[in-house]
Amino acid sequence: MRDTIFAYIDNHKQDMLAFWEALVSSESGSFDKADLDKTRDFLVEHFKQAGGVVTVTPYEKAGDLIVADFNTAVKTEPIIFSGHYDTVFKHGTVAERPFTIKDDGNAYGPGCVDMKAGITMAFFITKALLAANYDKHPIRIVLAGDEEVGHQWSNATVDFGNAVKGACAAFNFETGYTDNGFVIGRKGGARAVITITGVGAHAGNEPEKGRSAILEMAHKTIEMHKCTNFEEGITYNVGVVSGGTVSNAVPEKAEMIIDIRMRTMAQLDIIKADLERVLNNNLVPDTKAELSFALSMAPMETTEGVKSLFALLEESAKELNFGDIFGKYVGGGADSSIEVIQGVPTVCAVGIAGGKNHSVDEFAVVETMFTRAKLVANTVLKL
Numbered sequence: 001m002r003d004t005i006f007a008y009i010d011n012h013k014q015d016m017l018a019f020w021e022a023l024v025s026s027e028s029g030s031f032d033k034a035d036l037d038k039t040r041d042f043l044v045e046h047f048k049q050a051g052g053v054v055t056v057t058p059y060e061k062a063g064d065l066i067v068a069d070f071n072t073a074v075k076t077e078p079i080i081f082s083g084h085y086d087t088v089f090k091h092g093t094v095a096e097r098p099f100t101i102k103d104d105g106n107a108y109g110p111g112c113v114d115m116k117a118g119i120t121m122a123f124f125i126t127k128a129l130l131a132a133n134y135d136k137h138p139i140r141i142v143l144a145g146d147e148e149v150g151h152q153w154s155n156a157t158v159d160f161g162n163a164v165k166g167a168c169a170a171f172n173f174e175t176g177y178t179d180n181g182f183v184i185g186r187k188g189g190a191r192a193v194i195t196i197t198g199v200g201a202h203a204g205n206e207p208e209k210g211r212s213a214i215l216e217m218a219h220k221t222i223e224m225h226k227c228t229n230f231e232e233g234i235t236y237n238v239g240v241v242s243g244g245t246v247s248n249a250v251p252e253k254a255e256m257i258i259d260i261r262m263r264t265m266a267q268l269d270i271i272k273a274d275l276e277r278v279l280n281n282n283l284v285p286d287t288k289a290e291l292s293f294a295l296s297m298a299p300m301e302t303t304e305g306v307k308s309l310f311a312l313l314e315e316s317a318k319e320l321n322f323g324d325i326f327g328k329y330v331g332g333g334a335d336s337s338i339e340v341i342q343g344v345p346t347v348c349a350v351g352i353a354g355g356k357n358h359s360v361d362e363f364a365v366v367e368t369m370f371t372r373a374k375l376v377a378n379t380v381l382k383l
């Protein structure tokens with residue numbers, strides 16, 4: 001069976017490149033619903049043509065969630081191939097920087113590595129498995145349309161979770177690393193906004209009556225950063241501040257936006273305590289502070305299930321002389337955390353190797369599309 005699967009991949013390299021190019025050329029910026037819908041249609045049509053049973057969960061303002069089931073006659077727990085089809089690039093980027101493969105063996109173009117190559121791999125591995133009459137597990141492709149914006153305008157976190165629940169394993173085809181690290185843990189992220197109200201006054205006539213919201217914000221910024229604990233993996237970054245209106249008025253209002261990262265869900269208790277402490281410790285008298293807080297991305301914890309799936313991937317890499325691979329822990333979030341929260345053993349970043357995501361220099365190492373597709377397919381056979 002393995003030979004048939006690998007032969008399928010080898011014989012369809014041109015098809016994979018063509019699908020990838022078409023997918024990059026179909027723009028899908030997270031903010032552009034019309035583009036997202038067009039790309040959704042492109043994917044749904046291809047999945048159906050390949051025999052997939054497709055369910056689309058529509059959202060008003062965000063890219064819809066696509067779930068495509070293959071091998072539905074098989075009644076065991078499904079294997080998940082997941083990812084997202086939205087990109088961070090706005091409409092018109094493809095015209096400026098179309099998909100190109102250069103002499104250096106790399107591909108360029110908006111979303112080529114993050115993560116339209118990964119979708120291409122997920123789809124063609126599925127087709128290769130079907131071509132080889134693989135029948136041990138159903139394959140379910142789950143693609144979010146608003147991952148880059150953390151599902152903030154949709155119910156996709158919940159719907160994605162429901163789509164992967166009960167699966168025996170999940171491979172998330174996010175950007176792979178050129179050092180052959182595969183992601184077995186990710187930090188989670190949260191966002192806090194502290195709004196400070198002071199007392200406005202004329203800075204020339206009666207400055208003593210004023211209570212500066214900006215001064216209080218400055219104190220709170222320093223206090224917040226002091227709470228960072230690199231060893232525990234809890235970090236605070238006051239990334240945006242604003243306040244005041246004109247220079248000759250003591251500012252009455254100020255606001256600070258804080259990016260927070262954590263390793264485990266349990267650390268949320270520490271974070272909430274840190275925030276409360278900073279919030280209630282007003283160093284400028286008579287100022288008030290209010291907090292709003294939201295978890296934007298849960299951490300991907302390195303569970304026993306994650307470790308055992310990675311062990312299979314490692315075994316598979318040895319068999320194929322893929323080269324040494326290792327489990328990697330990273331700071332950025334991805335939907336793999338939703339899979340782990342649902343109890344599904346997951347390895348993330350199994351997509352094409354590349355880097356410089358979200359920038360004009362985004363690149364993907366073309367050859368790794370095929371070597372990694374084989375690596376994942378071979379691991380699927382072990383499940």
Ligand SMILES: [Zn+2]
Nearest residue numbers: 114115174175
């Ligand atoms: Zn991504």
